[in-house]
Amino acid sequence: MSELERKRGAAPVPVDWTYAPAPEARDIVSLRERYGLYVGGDWIEPHSGETFTTIDPSTEEPLAEIAQAGPEDVSLAVEAARSAFENGWSALAPSERAKYLFRIARILQERSREFAVLESLNGGKPIRESRDVDLPLSAAHFFYYAGWADKLEYAFPNRTPRPLGVAGQIIPWNFPLLMLAWKVAPALAAGNTVVLKPAETTPLSALLFCDVLRQAELPQGVVNIVTGDGRTGAEIVKHPGIDKIAFTGSTDVGKAIQRELAGSRKKLTLELGGKAANVVFDDAPLDQAIEGIVNGIYFNQGHVCCAGSRLLVQESIYEQLIAKLKRRLGTLRVGAPLDKNTDVGAINSRQQLDKIEELVQTGRDEGAEIYQPPCRLPERGYWFAPTVFTNVAQSYRIAQEEIFGPVLSVLTFRTPDEAVEKANNTPYGLSAGVWTEKGSRILAVAQRLRAGVVWANTYNRFDPASPFGGYKESGFGREGGLHGLEPYLRFESSEPFGS
Numbered sequence: 001m002s003e004l005e006r007k008r009g010a011a012p013v014p015v016d017w018t019y020a021p022a023p024e025a026r027d028i029v030s031l032r033e034r035y036g037l038y039v040g041g042d043w044i045e046p047h048s049g050e051t052f053t054t055i056d057p058s059t060e061e062p063l064a065e066i067a068q069a070g071p072e073d074v075s076l077a078v079e080a081a082r083s084a085f086e087n088g089w090s091a092l093a094p095s096e097r098a099k100y101l102f103r104i105a106r107i108l109q110e111r112s113r114e115f116a117v118l119e120s121l122n123g124g125k126p127i128r129e130s131r132d133v134d135l136p137l138s139a140a141h142f143f144y145y146a147g148w149a150d151k152l153e154y155a156f157p158n159r160t161p162r163p164l165g166v167a168g169q170i171i172p173w174n175f176p177l178l179m180l181a182w183k184v185a186p187a188l189a190a191g192n193t194v195v196l197k198p199a200e201t202t203p204l205s206a207l208l209f210c211d212v213l214r215q216a217e218l219p220q221g222v223v224n225i226v227t228g229d230g231r232t233g234a235e236i237v238k239h240p241g242i243d244k245i246a247f248t249g250s251t252d253v254g255k256a257i258q259r260e261l262a263g264s265r266k267k268l269t270l271e272l273g274g275k276a277a278n279v280v281f282d283d284a285p286l287d288q289a290i291e292g293i294v295n296g297i298y299f300n301q302g303h304v305c306c307a308g309s310r311l312l313v314q315e316s317i318y319e320q321l322i323a324k325l326k327r328r329l330g331t332l333r334v335g336a337p338l339d340k341n342t343d344v345g346a347i348n349s350r351q352q353l354d355k356i357e358e359l360v361q362t363g364r365d366e367g368a369e370i371y372q373p374p375c376r377l378p379e380r381g382y383w384f385a386p387t388v389f390t391n392v393a394q395s396y397r398i399a400q401e402e403i404f405g406p407v408l409s410v411l412t413f414r415t416p417d418e419a420v421e422k423a424n425n426t427p428y429g430l431s432a433g434v435w436t437e438k439g440s441r442i443l444a445v446a447q448r449l450r451a452g453v454v455w456a457n458t459y460n461r462f463d464p465a466s467p468f469g470g471y472k473e474s475g476f477g478r479e480g481g482l483h484g485l486e487p488y489l490r491f492e493s494s495e496p497f498g499s
Contacts, residue, residue, distance in 0.1 A: 019333065019341040021336075021339055021341070022339055022340040022341050023336065023338050023339050023340075024116075024117055024120075024127045024338045024339075024340060025117075026117055026121060026338060028113055028114050028117055029114055029117050029118045029121065031063055031064050031204070033064060033065060034051065034064065034065040034066075034067075035064055035065070035066050035067060035203070035207050035227070036067050037067050037069055037073055037077070037224075037225065037226050037227065038207070038210040038213075038223075038224060038225040038226075039073070039076050039077045039080050039221075039224050039226070040076075040077075040080035040083075040084075040220050040221045041080075041213075041214075041219075041220030041221060042220075043210075044073075044076070045067070046067040046068055046069055046070060046073050047070055047072040048067075048068050048069065048072075048073065050068035050070070051065045051066060051067055051068060052065070052066055052068055052200065052229070053065055053066070054066050054122060054200075054201065054202070054203055054204060056121055056124075056381075057123070057124040057201075057346040057347060057349060057381055058124055058336055058337050058345065058346035058378070058380075058381040058382075059380050059381050060381055060382075063121065063122060063204065064204065066203050066207075066227050067228070068227070068228045068229065068231075068232065069197075069226040069228040069232045069235070070228075070231075070232075070235070071235050073226055073232075074195070074226060074232065074235040074236055074239055075239065075241075077195045077224040077226050078166060078168075078195055078239050078241040078242060079241070080220070080221035081166040081193040081194060081195050081221055081222070081224055081241075082193070082241055083221055084219055084220065084221030084222045085165055085166060085192065085193040088219060089191065089193055089219060089222050090163050090191045090192075090193075092191075093150075094150035094151075094152065094191070095149070095150040097149045097150075097188060097191065098146045098149035098150050099146075100188070100216055100217075100218050101142050101143075101145055101146035101149060101185060101188060101189060102142070102143065102146045103215075103216040103217075104142045104212055104213070104216045104218070105140075105142035105143040105146060106139075107212045107215050107216055108135065108138055108139040108142065108181075108212060109135075109139045111212070112131070112135040112136075112139070113131070114208070115130075115134075115135055115138075115177055115205060116131040116134070116135050117130070117338065118204055118205055118208055119134055119135075119176060119177060119205055120337040120338055120345070121204075121338065122176070122201075122202050122203075122204040123173065123174075123176060123201075123202045123205075123337075123348060124301065124337050124345045124346030124347065124348050124381075124382070125300050125301065125303075125337055126337055126339075126342040126343060126344070126345045127337060127338050127339070127340055127342070128340055128342070129299065129300060134175060134177055134178050135177070137178055137181070137462060137464070138177045138178050138180070140463075140464045141178075141181040141182060141185045141464045141480070142181060143464070144185070144464035144465060145185040145189040145464075145484075145485070146185075146189065148186075148189050148485060149188075149189040149190075152189075152190065152485070152489070155482055155485065156486075156489070156491065159491040159492070160491060160492040161190070161485075161489040161490075161491055162191075162489065162490050162491070162492060163190050163191030163192045163488065163489065163490075164190075164243040164244045164267060164488060164490055165193075165243035165244070166192065166193050166195060166241060166242055166243050166244075167187045167192045167193070167194050167195070167242070167243065167244045167245075167246060167488060168195050168197075168236040168239065168242040168244065168246070169183040169184070169187070169194060169196040169245075169246045169247075170196075170233045170236060170237075170245070170246070170247045170248070170249065171183060171196065171197070171198055171199060171206075171248055171249075172199050172248050172249045173198075173199035173200075173201045173202040173303075173348050173349075174300060174303040174304060174305075174348070174404075175300070176198060176199065176202040176203075176204075176205040176206060177205040177206075177209065179248055180196065180205065180209060182248075182479045182480065182484075183196065183246050183248075183479070184196065184223060186479070186484045186485050186487075186488050187246075187488050188222065189485065189488075190485055190488035190489050192243075192244070192488050193221065193222050193223070193224075194222065194223045194224065195224045195226060195242070196223065196224070197225075197226050197228065197232050197233050197236055198225070198227060200227070200228060200229045200230075201348055201349050202348070203227045206225050206227075207225065207227070209225070210225055230253070233247075233253075234260075237257050237260050237261065238260055242266060243265075243266060243267065244266060244267040244268070244269075244487065244488065245257060245261065245266055245267070245268050245269075246268075246269050246477075246487065247268075247269070247270050248270075248272075248305075249272065250272065250273060251272040251273045251402075251428075251473045251474075251475075254270040254272040254475060257270070258270065267487060268477070269469075269475070269476065269477025269478075269479070269487045270475035270477060271305065271468070271469055271474075271475045271477070271479060272305070272428075272430075272470065272474050272475040273305055273402040273404075273428055273430070273473065273474060274305045274306050274307065274309075274402060274428045274429075274430030274431055274470065274474050275309055275310060275399075275400065275401070275402055275426045275427075276296075276306055276307060276308045276309060276310065276428075276430060276431040276432050276433070276451065277308070277310045277311075277312050277419075277423035277432050277433070277449075277451075278293055278296050278297075278308035278310065278312065278432070278433040278435070278459065279312045279413075279419050279423055279432065279433060279434050279435065279445065280293075280311065280312065280313050280314065280321060280435040281314050281434075281435060281436040281438075281441065282314040282316045282317045283436055283437045283438060284317075284435035284436050284437065284457075285435075285437065285457070286320065286321060286324060287324070288435075288457065289321070289457075290321070290324050290325055290328050291328075292308075292433065292435065292455075292457070292458055292459040293308065293325060293408070294325075294329075294332070295459055295460055296308030296433060296459035296460055297309055297311075297406065297407075297408045298332065298343065298344055298386050298406050299460055300345075301344055301345055301346070301347055301348075301384070301406050302403065302405045302406040302407060303347075303348060303352075303404055303405070304460070305430055305431075306430050306431035306453060306460070306468075307404075308408075308432075308433050308459055308460075309402070309403060309407065309408060309409060310399060310408075310409050310411065310423075310426075311408055311409065311410045311411070312411050312412070312413055312419050312423060313410060313411070313412050313413070314412070314413060314414070314419075315412045315413070315414055318412050322388075322410065325388065326371055326388070329371075329373040329386050329388065330373040330374070332344055332373065332375075332386050334375050334377060334383065334385060334386070335378065336378070344386055344406055346381050346382050346383060347382040347383060347384050347405065348382070352382070352404065352405070353383075353405075355403070355404070355405075356384050356403055356407065357384070359397060359398055359401060359403045359405075359407070360387060360398070360403075362396075362397045362398065363389050363392070363396060363397070363398040363407075363409070366393075366396045366397065366398075367391065367393075367396075368389040368390065368391050368392045368393075368396060368398065368409070369390045369391045370387060370388070370389055371387070371388045371389075371390070372385040372386065372387050372388075373385065373386060384405055384406060384407075385406070386406045387406060387407045387408065388407075388408045388410060389407070389408065389409045389410060390410045392409045392410060392411050393411075394411065394422060394425055396409070399411065400426060400427075416441065416444070416445055419445065420445060420448045420449060423449055423451075424448075424449065424450045427472055427473040428472060428473050428474045429450045429451050429452065429470050429471030429472040429473070429474045430451060430452055430453065430469075430471075430474035430475075431451050431452065431453040431454070431455070431470070432449045432451040432453070432454045432455070433454070433455045433456075433458075433459045434446055434449075434454060434455070434456050434457075435456075442456045442457075450471055450472065451470070451471065452468065452470040452471055452478075453468055453469075453470075462480075463480075464480055464481070465480070465481050466480055466481050467479070467480050467481035467482075467483035467484060468480045469483075
């Protein structure tokens with residue numbers, strides 16, 4: 001300490017930089033012991049009589065009993081949605097529909113801390129991500145589509161847009177509220193009604209959203225929430241009263257849905273898995289790229305469809321980049337999701353943890369070199385340390401299959417052509433990243449990558465105005481932006497017949 005600091009009474013400079021716990025209080029969230037189904041604006045008991053328990057994956061602590069919707073319950077929800085569609089919602093002035101969306105957006109902002117804590121509690125993701133990413137983006141999607149609700153004829157000139165009817169929506173567990181917003185907001189803006197099923201491991205955000213609907217005074221039956229496992233989702237898909245299915249989840253389930261709907265009149269959009277390549281050229285700003293790599297794969301424990309799970313590094317900078325990456329991994333804090341210092345939270349479920357462990361063991365067996373930074377994992381709950389595999393061949397399962405966890409596979413390349421060839425050598429096509437200081441190289445490489453979204457010198461950046469979706473086994477259709485409205489509309493040409 002300097003003499004001047006001593007005279008001013010300055011505190012000694014700390015020598016221990018260990019982070020003290022900084023837990024977010026969970027008392028803002030009030031949970032029921034048992035939840036029913038939200039149908040027609042009311043809570044009802046499931047006809048199936050079945051329930052299941054949803055837990056906190058970081059502690060395995062039971063949180064609430066959740067209803068398992070059966071065929072009768074799904075039919076009631078579809079009937080309520082159909083009645084609401086035919087008896088007012090579809091005929092409501094678009095500017096009035098927009099008011100409800102604006103209300104929902106504002107209420108989400110007002111209750112953002114409550115939702116953020118619940119997202120982390122039920123999903124295992126760090127509170128910083130729930131608070132700073134999921135909630136602002138969820139509200140922003142409702143704001144964005146509220147703005148489009150009364151401008152559809154300007155958005156699609158000479159096509160006379162009309163709502164489809166009842167939309168069946170099935171969302172995953174990695175972004176419970178955000179995926180709800182991606183689906184519900186454009187559906188309502190277009191004049192449709194909704195039957196939505198949240199994932200069975202993370203239903204609580206959707207169930208709390210029902211109170212937002214009540215607070216916004218949304219007409220009864222416009223949005224219906226039915227909980228359950230894959231059986232409930234299958235009932236929604238095959239129900240004859242559904243006009244459109246929107247699904248986000250695994251590729252295998254997406255294929256099954258597409259087979260079920262083949263030959264039917266139902267519209268379908270699928271947002272499925274990914275195995276994105278994050279391509280780093282030798283002129284990339286390395287420190288910036290390291291942060292993008294970490295954000296690309298360890299954000300939300302790697303539970304991200306567009307995660308940059310394959311790192312393609314130009315050979316000339318390989319050793320330098322790997323050294324920096326390993327050093328950065330040593331600073332990541334794995335721990336309690338509600339701790340504001342946590343970087344990597346809990347794996348969402350035992351089933352997902354088992355899948356991650358199985359694929360990581362496969363990587364070891366096939367000959368890849370594994371690196372995991374020293375970290376003490378909690379004794380209870382589902383945890384996996386941030387992992388990097390080097391010496392990975394294109395044929396290895398860890399380079400081809402979606403792991404959906406905090407596991408990065410590193411490959412190398414020499415030329416841009418080789419980078420593009422390796423990046424495209426996957427059955428998926430959802431996203432990619434390019435890191436270079438040359439704008440011309442960004443454009444040249446990006447247009448050759450077979451991916452729905454390509455980020456340049458950044459990763460995992462989202463905006464409601466920007467469409468998102470994939471190619472190949474990553475699905476089809478787009479969510480977000482003006483493109484996200486089209487799957488919820490049918491069009492009548494305003495041109496005279498024969499013109």
